[in-house]
Amino acid sequence: MASLARLLRATDHKQIAKRYLWAGLIFLAIGGVLAMVMRWQWAHPGEPVPILGPLLFPESGGAVTPASYTSLFTNHGLVMIFFAITPILIGAFGNFCIPLMIGAREMAFPRLTALSFWVFATSQALALASMVMPHGAAASGWTMYPPMSATIAEPGHGQTVMIAAIFTTGIATILGAVNFVTTVITKRAPGMTWTRLPLTVWGLWLTSILSALFVPVLGAASLLLFLDRVAGTSFFIAGAAGTGDPLLYQHLFWIFGHPEVYILILPVWGILGDLLATFARKPAFWYRGTVGAMCTVAGMSGLVYGHHMFQTGLGPMLGKAFEALTLAISAPAVVLYVNWLCTLWRGSIRLTVPMLFSLGAVFVFGAGGLTGLYLGAITTDIHLHDSMWVVGHFHLIMAAATFLGSFAAIYYWFPKMFGRELSRRLGLLHFGGSLIFLVLTFSLMLVAGYAGQPRRLYDPFQYEFIAHLAGINSITTYAAFALGAFQLVFVVNFVISLWRGRRAAPNPWQATTLEWTVASPAPPQNFETLPTVRRGPYELGRPDVRDRLGRDYLDQIEEEP
Amino acid sequence: VTWRDEETASIGVIVLLGAWSMSFLALLFSLGIVRGGPSGWPPPALADIPASLRSASVLVAVASSAALAWGLRARRMPAVVIGGALAVVFVIAQVGLLRAFAGAGFELREPPDAMVIALAGFHAVHAVLGAAGLAWVAGRAWSRTDCGYGPLRRWAMFWHFVSATWLAIYLAVFVA
Numbered sequence: 001m002a003s004l005a006r007l008l009r010a011t012d013h014k015q016i017a018k019r020y021l022w023a024g025l026i027f028l029a030i031g032g033v034l035a036m037v038m039r040w041q042w043a044h045p046g047e048p049v050p051i052l053g054p055l056l057f058p059e060s061g062g063a064v065t066p067a068s069y070t071s072l073f074t075n076h077g078l079v080m081i082f083f084a085i086t087p088i089l090i091g092a093f094g095n096f097c098i099p100l101m102i103g104a105r106e107m108a109f110p111r112l113t114a115l116s117f118w119v120f121a122t123s124q125a126l127a128l129a130s131m132v133m134p135h136g137a138a139a140s141g142w143t144m145y146p147p148m149s150a151t152i153a154e155p156g157h158g159q160t161v162m163i164a165a166i167f168t169t170g171i172a173t174i175l176g177a178v179n180f181v182t183t184v185i186t187k188r189a190p191g192m193t194w195t196r197l198p199l200t201v202w203g204l205w206l207t208s209i210l211s212a213l214f215v216p217v218l219g220a221a222s223l224l225l226f227l228d229r230v231a232g233t234s235f236f237i238a239g240a241a242g243t244g245d246p247l248l249y250q251h252l253f254w255i256f257g258h259p260e261v262y263i264l265i266l267p268v269w270g271i272l273g274d275l276l277a278t279f280a281r282k283p284a285f286w287y288r289g290t291v292g293a294m295c296t297v298a299g300m301s302g303l304v305y306g307h308h309m310f311q312t313g314l315g316p317m318l319g320k321a322f323e324a325l326t327l328a329i330s331a332p333a334v335v336l337y338v339n340w341l342c343t344l345w346r347g348s349i350r351l352t353v354p355m356l357f358s359l360g361a362v363f364v365f366g367a368g369g370l371t372g373l374y375l376g377a378i379t380t381d382i383h384l385h386d387s388m389w390v391v392g393h394f395h396l397i398m399a400a401a402t403f404l405g406s407f408a409a410i411y412y413w414f415p416k417m418f419g420r421e422l423s424r425r426l427g428l429l430h431f432g433g434s435l436i437f438l439v440l441t442f443s444l445m446l447v448a449g450y451a452g453q454p455r456r457l458y459d460p461f462q463y464e465f466i467a468h469l470a471g472i473n474s475i476t477t478y479a480a481f482a483l484g485a486f487q488l489v490f491v492v493n494f495v496i497s498l499w500r501g502r503r504a505a506p507n508p509w510q511a512t513t514l515e516w517t518v519a520s521p522a523p524p525q526n527f528e529t530l531p532t533v534r535r536g537p538y539e540l541g542r543p544d545v546r547d548r549l550g551r552d553y554l555d556q557i558e559e560e561p
Numbered sequence: 562v563t564w565r566d567e568e569t570a571s572i573g574v575i576v577l578l579g580a581w582s583m584s585f586l587a588l589l590f591s592l593g594i595v596r597g598g599p600s601g602w603p604p605p606a607l608a609d610i611p612a613s614l615r616s617a618s619v620l621v622a623v624a625s626s627a628a629l630a631w632g633l634r635a636r637r638m639p640a641v642v643i644g645g646a647l648a649v650v651f652v653i654a655q656v657g658l659l660r661a662f663a664g665a666g667f668e669l670r671e672p673p674d675a676m677v678i679a680l681a682g683f684h685a686v687h688a689v690l691g692a693a694g695l696a697w698v699a700g701r702a703w704s705r706t707d708c709g710y711g712p713l714r715r716w717a718m719f720w721h722f723v724s725a726t727w728l729a730i731y732l733a734v735f736v737a
Contacts (some may be wrong), residue, residue, distance in 0.1 A: 108569050174580050182573040186565070212580035220587035224679065233675040235591070244672045248594045252587055 008118070011110035013095045014522055016117050018417060020091030021410075023124060024084050029487075031079035036484050037064065038072040043477035045459040066458045070139040071158075073456060075131060077142025078162065080399070081260070082169050083124050088406045089267045090173075090211070091120065094180055094204045096417060100515035100522055101201050103189025103531045103557075108182040112175055120172035126165035130158040138162035141456065143253055144225065146236035146246045151229050160229050167222040170215045177215070180208035189514070191533030195291075196556065198513045198537040199284060202291050203270020206298040207263050214259040214302065221252035247312055254305040262301040264398055265365075268405030269294060269336060272358050274537070275408055276340055278511045279355035280347025281552055283538035285339045293332035293339070300329045310381050319378055326376035333369060337362075348541060348552075352509065353427035357408035360435040361401050367439075368396030371446060386456075389449025395442040403438065407431075407490070414497070415504030419521035422501060426493035433486030440479040448472050512555045513537045531557045567711045574715045578722045585726045588680055589733050595672045604674045607734070609665035610658070618654040619731045621647055622724040629695075629717040633710060638703070641713065645699050648692040648720055651727075655685045680730050684723070691716070691723045 010016070037056065040049050041064040048054070053062025064072065099107055107113045131137045136156030140149035144163065147153050184197075184205045197205075224235045234242025236249045277284040284290060306314060306322030314322070340362055349355070371393040374380040384390065407430075414422050449455075453466045453473075461470045504520040514531060515522065539545070539554040546552045548561040596602040625647030632640030659681060667674040698712040 109573055112573075174577075178573055178577045178580060181576045182569060185572055186569040212576060213583055216580055216582075216584035217587040220584045220591070223584075223683070224588075224591065227675070227679060232669050233672070233679070234670050235595070235672050235675060242670060242672070243598060243600045245594060245598055248591055251594070252591065255587070255590075 009114070011106075011114045012524060013099050013107045013110070013113055014417070016113050017092045017094075017096035019117055020087040020095060020120070021417075023121060024087035024092060027079050027124065028084040028088070031076050031084050032484055032487065034072050034076040034079065036480055038069065038076060039477040039480045040064070041069055041072075041458070042460065043474040045461060064458075067136065067139065069458045070141075070456075071131075071137040074138050074141055074144075075127075075162075078138065078166070079127065081142065081264070082166060083127055085264055085398070085402050085406065086169075086173065087120065089264060089402060089409070090204065090207060091117070091176065093200075093267060093271070093409050093413065094176065094208070096413060097200055097515065098180055098183055098204055099187065100416070100518070100526055101198050101513050102184060102187060103192050103514050103527065103533060104183065104187035105526050105530070106187075107179050108187055109179050112179045116172045116175035116179065119175065120169055123165045123169035123172060126161055126168060130161035130165060133158035133161055143250075143257070145253070146225065146228065146244075146249050147238075147241075149225060149229075150237050150241075152237065152241050160226070163222050163226050163229065167219055167226065170219045170222065173211050173215045174219075177208040177211035180204060181212060184208075189527075189531050189533055192556075193533075195288065196533055196536045198270075199273030199287070199290060199294075200267070200270040200513075202294055203266045203268070203273070206294055207266040210259045210263045210266070210298055210301060214256045214263070217252055218256035218260075221249060221256070224252075225249065247309075250309055250312060251305075254308040255302065258305040258308065259301040261394075261398060262297055264402050265405075266294060266298065268361060268365075268402055271405055271409050271412075272340060272361055273343075274511075274513065275354055275358040275412055276343045276362075277538050277540060278509055279350045279352055279358070280344050281350070281541040282343055282347045283536075283540055285342035285345075287536065287538065289335055290339045293335040296332040297329060297336075300325065300332075304329055304376075307376050307381070310378050311385050323376060323378050327373065330369065330373065330376075337366060337369075352411075353422070353424055353431060354408045354412035354509075356428070356431045356435075357404050357411060360431065360438075361404035361408060363435075364396050364400040364404060364439065364442075367443075368393060368401055371396065384449060386454055387449035388445045388453045388455050391455050392442045392445030392447075392449055395445065400438045400442055404434070407434070412509065413515075415508050415520045416515055416522055418498055418501075419504050419519075420497050420501030421504050421508065422497045423493050426489055430486055430489045430493065433489065434483065437479045437483035437486065441476055441483055444472050444476040444479065448476070507555075510551065510553055512539055512553050514556055517555050517557055533557060534559065570711065570715060571718070574718050578718065582722065582726065585684075585729065588676075588683065589729060592676050592680065592733055595676045598672055600671050600673050602673055604667060604671065604677060606662075606665040606667045606674060607677065610661050610735075614654065614658055614661060615731065615735050618651060618658055619728060621651045621654055622727045625651055626717075626721045626724040629720060633714055633717055636710070641699060641717075642703075644717070644720075645692075645695045648688075648695050648723075651723075652685075652688050652692045655681070655688050659685060677734055680734065684727055684730055687723050687726070691720045695720055 037049055037052060046063055048062030049064060057063060057068055095113060134157055137158035140154050140159060149159055184201060227233045228235055228237060234244040236246050237244045238246055273284050273290055304322060304326045306318060307326040310319055374384055375390060375393060411422055411427055448469050451469055453460055453469050461467045506519050507516040518527060533556050535556055537556055541552050545554055545561060625644045628640050628644030628647060632644055662678055667678055669675050694716040698716050702713055
């Protein structure tokens with residue numbers, strides 16, 4: 001009992017961060033398994049799924065049925081976005097890094113840190129419960145568009161409980177965002193001016209602002225959808241069943257949904273900025289430009305949502321306006337990208353495991369970004385909308401880039417979190433397999449989409465015009481299986497290193513930011529005395545310092561030699 | 562409790578209220594779309610809501626916020642108490658308004674009717690929370706325990722939020 005009470009009462013940001021990490025990794029595995037079962041259906045339509053089939057679909061002899069297929073892709077999307085990527089990138093690294101990197105002993109509101117985690121854990125429990133509810137799990141796609149998500153099309157209680165789970169996780173996200181925003185504003189150490197903040201903190205801070213602004217919109221949409229399902233309202237139901245407007249839901253969803261892309265990618269951008277500089281042994285190129293670009297993207301993120309609705313009958317002027325804004329937002333993203341490349345240019349690059357994951361994230365983000373331009377332009381979107389091209393594009397950004405960015409962060413901060421080092425050899429194996437099969441899996445989706453394969457079909461090959469794409473889909477499926485198999489390397493590495501990994505030094509990467517000035521793992525109070533920050537976070541590759549100290553960097557608090 | 566802790570708490574409340582106001586904005590945006598829908602606007606039952614009840618609720622909300630703001634700025638506890646009492650009156654008026662909605666024959670299946678009730682009900686939850694919070698911190702401040710003006714000021718901020726959102730809902734539903 002005492003340990004349970006201690007567990008519930010713990011408010012230390014580092015402990016909470018680890019809980020988010022565990023919770024996110026477990027759901028990453030669940031989401032991955034759902035994806036692989038779904039992919040099996042596209043490689044072997046109607047055939048029993050090996051191993052898991054008899055457990056998951058006993059009534060159909062282990063084969064995926066059309067109804068279970070729609071549940072699979074719905075839950076895969078929801079689990080990955082809300083219950084895996086968000087807790088890892090924002091919950092784990094936001095809570096862990098922000099106080100340590102700004103020189104604070106704790107978050108602004110420690111009890112709120114704990115509360116947000118427990119609310120989030122409740123939402124995860126609701127999401128799991130929704131999968132085993134009577135009359136079926138949620139099956140309306142991750143966007144939960146009505147009328148597919150209305151009781152008229154989806155009577156299962158699973159859909160209702162999943163909507164409640166999304167509302168609950170939204171509350172947790174808002175609480176966390178309020179804490180992060182306030183912490184960065186009020187808890188910075190003396191001398192930690194805004195222009196001395198590491199890019200990771202900038203990314204997490206901007207993400208928190210976007211979460212605070214746009215997650216409540218999803219909350220409102222979820223609330224109205226929930227009322228439609230349980231209270232007999234018809235906000236989103238049109239036709240014989242009601243006089244509502246399904247498009248209203250789409251507006252609300254995408255007002256949240258497009259900023260959500262940036263909510264997930266901004267922390268990765270920040271992390272990449274820090275890691276590329278650290279391992280290129282060079283200051284981050286045009287720091288202020290990168291910060292400005294991130295702020296510009298965050299500022300514009302709420303103005304481009306209409307490109308998700310080009311096919312809904314938007315007026316031509318409105319469509320053109322959203323197209324122009326969507327293409328315009330790529331300009332600051334290009335600034336970011338060029339700054340990363342310039343940071344690498346002529347750097348003394350150290351190919352550590354976190355650096356390799358960072359380089360991989362830069363590559364797939366570039367590919368994902370370029371393929372998105374075709375969806376931002378109305379003329380090409382007409383052809384590509386609702387095709388596998390869309391799936392390939394957003395998986396390159398929201399899956400591959402965030403996945404590789406998350407693992408860059410895990411490999412980088414693992415020593416500071418747990419006081420141990422991960423195996424480099426296993427890390428290299430994990431990286432190589434992940435990058436190759438991520439790129440293969442999602443690139444082939446682009447090919448299938450460009451060839452005309454619509455998304456979300458239970459058995460695409462029953463249609464003659466795409467029957468010839470069965471081969472590509474088969475290769476994609478086995479690439480996805482290989483991708484899943486390589487994650488087992490990470491699991492082995494993670495578990496063994498937790499207990500048997502080499503003890504980590506305080507600063508194993510020769511990094512400059514504040515968290516590397518304390519012991520590994522970070523002590524309970526973070527800093528014995530509050531640090532006074534003397535310089536920016538990228539004093540790397542300095543020949544004068546090497547002459548005097550025998551190393552090429554100065555951290556943010558030490559005096560000039 | 563240092564001034565810096567007070568400042569941190571106040572900034573946190575401002576960020577929270579800024580975030581939460583987006584949920585009301587989203588509902589008001591939805592109201593705008595619903596008003597242009599096939600059911601038309603206004604809902605017929607809206608005419609059955611007594612004008613005195615509608616106007617009284619806005620006046621009481623504005624008066625309670627004004628009393629709280631002045632009382633806290635001038636450090637006049639009686640004004641703060643009056644503001645808190647008016648907050649309780651507002652909650653009672655809201656209950657009366659919701660009862661009037663229930664008796665006026667609003668149809669939940671009609672989106673305009675349901676949107677009005679959803680907005681009023683969602684707001685009422687905040688009003689009850691705000692009035693209860695004010696009563697709690699005012700009681701602690703009155704009995705001169707560990708609570709100073711800081712918590713009162715922050716609950717007053719929450720109450721201003723309740724008043725401002727009600728004013729917006731009133732304008733969107735009853736006036737515009």
